[in-house]
Amino acid sequence: MKIGITCYPNIGGSGVVATELGKKLAQRGHEVHFITSSMPFRLNQMNDNIYVHEVEVNNYAVFQYPPYDLTLSTKISEVISEYELDIIHMHYAVPHAICGHLAISMANRDTKMVTTLHGTDITVLGYDSSLKPAIKFGIEKSDAVTAVSQSLIEDTDTIIKPNQDIELIYNFVDEEKFSTPKIDLNKVKKSLCISDEIVISHVSNFRSVKRVEDIIHTFYKVQFKKKSVLLLIGDGPMLFKAKTLVKALGIEKKVRFIGKQEEITHYYHISDFFLLMSEKESFGLVLLEAMYGGAICIATNAGGMKEVIHHNENGILVDVGDTNQASDYIIDLxxxxxxxxKIKENMKQILINKFSTDPIVRKYESLYLGLLNKGSK
Known part of the structure; x- marks a missing residue:
């Protein structure tokens, strides 16, 4: 098959999944075309059967803002026509599904469109009355729609109420990449001045929804009873507030601000625990990454995270904002x-049984083939 993929190329779960899916499809012999504003950050080396088409946006005086959506639609249309794409896979309903629908109309081909919902397009943008009709339109104009968790499907049905079936296909990560660190872990620990401490980590884009202050307060309570350090990996709007809180609590020497990193596998492998205490999370891709690295995950029972973590089996779930509960579980463990x-053994098992790459990629392949065999919508 000839498959086009449009996603946000920057750091984030949707871009990661879209890129890894494209790489796996290419390895399975399909021709994959990424149509994005820049090179996807996980596409760090070119693979056979993979092509990248960057969208260049020009400024015109007639437009108050650069017309990215129109330019993207035109580029997708050009790629559909030139390479005779069978499928385009849009990650996010807005703007990508809207652009995909327009592109197919412009190309005047019977190319099928799959849209994957990742969360923000529903749980954040879906509450904006000016965007809800567009989101609904994008979903309903798709030939097939998938979502990364059952929780997100339910949110979509409640918030958007589309007249379209949505199929559950979970996220996945590159097992080999996250199971095997490429650098000496002892050197990593030494560079961070870590010896025999318990290592607790967190990776995110430091938005308010991630509740990084809860991560810090949880660690603050743990470090009184157990010798430990906290690794905060990433960057974003709440970083300054996080640094201010760490200083106010007097734990600067026990917290390491790592910053944004492209390669983070080794941080998971030196971690004993990984914290993700978000207010909302449609899936929580970093939970899979952390589990492959051997870190026990403590997450909130919000959104799709409870589909990844089964409490007291392969990790721990706590109520949103309950730092006492989170710290008590860590200390007890x-x-x-x-x-x-036992939890680590269960982690390995659930990764194999529920989130293995090959079965998930085959689900997408089957979805594509089903649409092509069905004919025109």
Whole structure:
């Protein structure tokens, strides 16, 4: 098949999944065309069967803002026509599904469109009355729609109420990449001045929804009872507030601000625990990454995270904002090596049974083929 993929190329779960999916499809012999504003950040080396078409936006005096959506639609249309694409896969309903629908109309071809919902387009933008009709339109004009969690499907039905079936296809990560660190872990620890401390980590884009202050307060309570350090990896609007809170609590020497990193596998592998205490999270891709690295995850029971973490089996779930609960679980687990061992065994099992790459990629392949075999909508 000839498949076009449009996603946000910057750091974020949707871009990661879209890029990894494209790479896996290319490895399976399909011709994959990424149509994006820049090179996807996980596409760090070119692969056979992969092509990248960058969207260049020009400024014109007639437009108050650069017309990215129109330019993207035109570029997708050009790629559809030139390469005779069978499928275009749009990650996010707005603007990508809208652009995809327009592009197919412009190209005047029977190319099928799949849209994957990742969360923000529903749980944030879906509450904007000026955008809800566009989101609904994009979903309903798609030949097939998938979502990354059952929770997101339910949110979509409640908030958008589209007249369209939505199929559940979970996220996945590159097992080989996150299972095997490429650098000496002892050197990593030494560079961070870590010796025998318990290592707790968090990776995010430091938006308010991630509730990084809860991560810090949880660690603050743990470090009183257990010798530990906190790794905060990433960058974003709440970073300054996080640094201010760390200083106010007097734990600067125990917290390492790592900043934005393209390669983070080794941080998972030196971590004993990984915290994701978001207010909303349609899936929580970093939970899979952390589990492959062997870190026990403590997450909130919000959104799709409870589909990734089964409480007291392959990780821990706590209520949003309950830092006492989170810190107590960490302290108790540190004192119970047998339970930690059992959780880690269960982590491996659920990764194999529920989030393995090949079965998930085959689901997308089957979806594409089903649309092509069905004929015109």
């Amino acid at each position: 540190i004192s119970d090596p047998e339970k930690m061992k």
